[in-house]
Amino acid sequence: MRIAVLSGAGISAESGVPTFRDDKNGLWARFDPYELSSTRGWAEHPERVWAWYLWRHHLVQRVQPNDGHRAVAAWGNHPGVTDVAVITQNVDNLHERAGSAAVHHLHGSLFEFRCDSCGSRYTGPLQDVDEPTLELTPPVCALCAGLIRPSIVWFGEPLPERPWQAAVDAVSIADVLVVVGTSGLVYPAAGLPDIALSRGAVVIEVNPEATPLSGTATVTIRESASTALPTLLERLPVLLGG
Known part of the structure; x- marks a missing residue:
């Protein structure tokens, strides 16, 4: 079988x-999911989107x-x-x-990262995030200086x-x-x-x-x-x- x-x-x-909608009263409750999970959200607020996904990356590491x-x-x-x-x-x-x-x-995966510009895989260090943080600066690609993003499929992407x-x-x-x-x-x-x-x-x-x-x-x-x-x-x- x-x-x-x-x-x-x-x-x-x-x-x-937690799913996004589980966070009824927390830091992220004020934001529309589309704002943190779309190509437009990334283009307009990369620090905010990076902070959201990096927090989830570390959160998943702590659960079983x-x-x-x-x-x-x-x-x-x-x-x-x-x-x-x-x-x-x-x-x-x-x-x-x-x-x-x-x-x-x-x-996609919270445990894979790539350059938003040239697409090269990123395996460098990540900030430690114990608590939700509103904004964090994404790392920069060593090859082209583009911003590093999570390898997640956002709204607007195939x-x-x-x-x-x-x-x-x-x-x-x-x-x-x-x-x-x-x-x-x-x-x-x-x-x-x-x-x-x-x-x-x-x-x-x-x-x-x-x-x-x-x-x-x-x-x-x-x-x-x-x-x-x-x-x-x-x-x-x-x-x-x-």
Whole structure:
């Protein structure tokens, strides 16, 4: 059995990684998400955008994978499972830290940086950020003096071609697609379950809340990732009526 997993913010929230909208009263509550997650926001306020992402970079380093992440990583050792591919909309590294090997980041990573001008990879030092800070000066590229930015897909930018094609390939051959912790609203990732369904694959939604996928998924489980995923494969025959 080949399994593909499409994960979203819900699985990481259980580890303590807040989504932007979780910060109701903090420093960043006054800002529109678009202002901090768009090419326009970066062009107008690079110090503010850099401070936001650098804080999240350090925040993720302080949290740990949860039982949901660890369950997905362990599925590769389950009898009858031949392949597990993880497709994530998250920009953290919790799947990798839990032990998953094949992880395709559709929206980039908080742990990769590049020059905004020449595109060269940046591996130099980063400021320490223990608390949210409104503005920080981004590092400068040693090759062209351009500003260093996080390798995140912002509003107004296309998905990286290689991870996207890997995601489509994984869904196209999967026998089971598990969609966990995602709203089903952000395209093109939200269209991946349709590819699996069109092939007759089993699509299992794991989400405490209803989403646009709920009406078409083969099975919907109204549980959190850390509750549902550790026993999902054992429950699969019952869930599918076998």
